[in-house]
Amino acid sequence: MRHLLDTRDLSRAEAVSLLDTADRMGEVGHREVKKLPALRGRTVVNLFFEDSTRTRISFETAEKRLSADVINFAAKGSSVSKGESLKDTAQTLEAINADAVVIRHPGSGAPQRLATSGWIDAPVINAGDGTHAHPTQALLDAMTLRQHRARLASADTAGTDLAGLRVAIVGDVLHSRVARSNVWLLHTLGAEVTLVAPPTLLPVGVDAWPVAVEYDLDAALARGQDAVMMLRIQRERMNAAFFPSAEEYARLWGLTPERLRALEAAGGGTAILHPGPMNRGLEISSEAADSDRSLVLDQVTNGVSVRMAVLYHLLTGPQAPHGPDEEGHHDR
Amino acid sequence: MTAEKYLIRRARLLGERTADLLIADGVIAEVGQDLEAEGARVVEAEGLIALPGFVDVHTHLREPGREDAETVETGTRAAAAGGYTAVCAMANSHPVADTAGVVEQVYELGRAAGWVDVHPVGAVTVGLAGERLSEIGAMAGSRAGVRMFSDDGKCVHNAVLMRRALEYVKTFDGVVAQHAQEPLLTEGAQMNEGAVSADLGLTGWPAVAEESIIARDVLLAQHVGSRVHVCHLSTRGSVEIVRWAKERGIDVTAEVTPHHLLLTDEKARTYDPVYKVNPPLRTEEDVLALREAVADGTIDVIGTDHAPHPIEAKECEWSCAAMGMTGLETALSIVQLALVETGAMDWAGVARIMSVTPARIARIEDQGRPLAAGEPANITLVDPRARRTVVPEDHQTKGRNSPFRGLEVPGSIRATFCHGHPTVLDGAVAGPRTDA
Known part of the structure; x- marks a missing residue:
């Protein structure tokens, strides 16, 4: 799994594996120190072309619990009509070496476009695109x-x-x-x-x-x-x-x-x-x-866990069944 | 007229009998076997097919107004490279071609460019706004001699206005070419409405929005005894309506684009806006119905709907992207692929749908003529055995938005003669006419 664009691309095994990781990530939220070092030193950009306080906060919480550096990029408005194009935005993020891009966009397919256009190498996580996928x-x-x-x-x-x-x-x-x-x-x-x-x-x-x-x-x-x-x-x-x-x-x-x-x-x-x-x-x-x-x-609580799991899978490799727990213990 | 003389040797005329064609003074001087060169430059055409120069009833040249996308010069050069000797330039320029002044400007730009004959299409309504008739008579009587009128890009959806337009153009033996799209049914439409749009979450453009307008228009044409032309017909249902209308003797003609003969809405799954076009790519079932309709004559002509756009208009999200595809330089190949190689049509049929009938619909007297002595020397030489990979960067058009990028296609244009002048020779663009 290189990007998460749509659930249609997920196999049963991949989905179950993500959910298993998410369950374990959920335990982190109940600890006194709600943090894992898994993404320490990695930069995750939340690229939101559409207002969504709930989803952005959930992603941001997930990213911070994994110790990532978080950049929130609110770029409301469609690319052509208002200012910078998606391509230029993507290349900007590439130039600052973003390790992952979480994108929310009013246009269906925009995350796929970002992932397949060659404008950026980082994994793309779809945080909701138009009426297509979430x-x-x-x-x-x-x-x-x-x-x-x-x-x-x-x-x-x-x-x-x-x-x-x-x-x-x-x-x-x-x-x-x-x-x-x-x-x-x-x-x-x-x-x-x-x-x-x-x-x-x-x-x-x-x-x-x-x-x-x-x-x-x-x-x-x-x-x-x-x-x-x-x-x-x-x-x-x-x-x-x-x-x-x-x-x-x-x-x-x-x-x-x-x-x-x-x-x-x-x-x-x-x-x-x-x-x-x-x-x-x-x-x-x-x-x-x-x-x-x-x-x-x-659902709200689990949202954080699932997003931690997705980031974890995309940025640290496909399978790490005991990873979060072990790293969590090291963290203490 | 041109003083140049050419002898095309051993071409297969319409893919049938082999003959030589002697071109002099802009006309076909002689057709026969083993003609003497008599100082003419010889063009060896062994294995090539000679067709009357192609006529496109549906081209967007973008000038005036969007010279960043295309100019009359680049668009007509692309047309010549694609085997065309005449194009009808659609009216949706900026300003809109709704006055004698604008159509004469486009006409003159075409003459000055010298690649093909440019026949401007006049807007049906002022500013394509669908509110009042533009100066149809003035455009018909201008130097451009406009006979085809269209608000293409927009539908003349007001039924009364459409009726009046159909009636009024009879004065000049004109035709209204309708962009059939019911506007309310297609608000915000992004792609064909069906199984794929359901998956992709893109707003659907239902077939009924096209079919309902065509049904209305053929009935209007019947009622007022006028001629109507359907632009870029794209659905199986539209085919059935036109077939029904023709059986009833209604004076309707229909056009299909090369891309609608080959591509389906499955392409939208890439979310690559190069596949975004209006009307949208439809389903496999539609594609097969369109091919059959061309073969049986229900659809009369190929119109490219050549629609160049600057790179940034397509290098973006699907929903922000412009609609349209280039087509002039791939039309013959796609027709060969979709119709000739499938057995739906022979080369004489290609001449009919790409030259003879388009010229008749647009009332262009000196195009789409037989390959016979005394006729204007508008001739295209096709190599049907050629195989080439489509590389949009190699095209003459400014547009790089070809949906066929990377596709290996059959057929190539080896030569194009426009009124006796070779605009394309040896498979490469040669030069424009300078005598027009």
Whole structure:
């Protein structure tokens, strides 16, 4: 693995290995000294062409816990219309010998362009590109689901995948890089994915994806899901006739208190995930967001662990099953 | 006219019978066997195919306004290198070619350059804005003698305006060439809408946005008894609509680009903007339907939609990149690859779709003529056995945005004669006419 651009490129073995590393990285966060020396002396650049406080903070935390030198480069705006081109930015980073570039960009494919153009040699980590991919989000979701399942079974996560896990992804799939990356990763890990959305928010061509598609959220929930992942509805979609009103959307595709009660009544351990930030009262009710089933804060915690794992794998070599622990001990 | 004399020896005319062609005073003086050179320079054409000089109904020469991308001189030099003897220069320059002044400027620049005949296309609406008709009559009556009108790059989407344009151009035996793209269905569109756009998260350009406009326009053309030309048709559904219209006797012609005959939207998976073009690359199914439609005559002509861009317009993220590909210097090779070598078409067919019918659609009287005595000496010599690798840096156009970079393609242009003057000779650019 040279770059992390998309979960579609990950094999099952690579994904499981990343998740295993992430679980161990997670332990670092509970130590008194939350730091490993793994990336000491390495420079990681967070190149953000799009505002995203949550993702940037998560990456920055991960980088600092690995002792990397962190440079935040906020380059909002598309390259051609406003100022410096992606190429010039990339060559600038190359010239200062950046060891890795974490890129967030409003245009789908920009990280791949960066990785394949020859403008820069450093590994590229996609922190979300347009409506294409958000691989670290999918990895943190998989990590959260894996922990959830292990907890229910009182088992260990190490080496496990998500075989047979039923996951419903609900909402604006069309514009969601989170949904796309989850579809590929969950499929690779053996989960059974159902996409639930109004037809206007499903891409033409979705039938080629390894998923079931359902318009009726109640029917999808009634079939039994181990987890439901609610996607954020962007405010601007409401003015573009994707659905008649926010109220109707919430009624038909929101995780309402009624639907939460139905999940409770059905028993089972259905977990609730949301990539954040949440629109409470729209795609998810406060009752659902704050319920015991909600793993939203676990997702945030795991985000740091997964990003540490990705940086670790890309910058220190593919496999290092005991690396972080050992180095952690040396650090003390 | 030119005082130069050339004897093309033993060329296969339209890929069929072998004959000599004697060129003098800008015309084909004689066609026959073992003609005497009589002081003419001899061009050995054993194994080469002689075709009437190609005519491109769809070229972007960028001048005036975007001389950084292309000039009339570089664009027409590229055309000559590609075997063309005439091009129709699209109207989306800056300023837009919507007045007699601009079309005459482009026409004169073409004459001064001397590589091919330049026939400016006039804008249908002022500034391509789709609001009111431009001075179609003035352009038709100008020295440029415009007969083809198009807002190419933009669709004349207002149905009333399209109807009026179709009616009005009848005054001059003109044609409206429509860029069929329903604007609301393609807002922010980046690539073909389908399985690949779903994966890539790029905003889709649905086939229906093209097909619905073509369906409307053929019905309008039928209603008002006018002639309509469909630019760069790209989908299987569009083929079916045009086929249906032709069966009903509607006066419609259609064009396809070389790139739509070869490439598919799978190329977008690279996110390399060299594959970003409008209309977008479609699916394999569309490509096969387009080839079949050229073979059966539903699609009448090849139009390159040659669209050069400066390097920085493509050396960026997909979403920021300009749409368009160069095409003049690869058209013949791609046609040979996609149509001749697949058995869809013979060389006489190539002459029809790249020369004869384009000239007829654009009402260019002295192009696309038979290879016969007394005809203007617009002739292209093709070596069908040649194999070459596309290297955009070697092209005459300023544009380096060829989607065929690195591809090994068949066929090469050995010579191009434009009104008796060799603009290309021995496979290399020779020189422009100086007598036009």
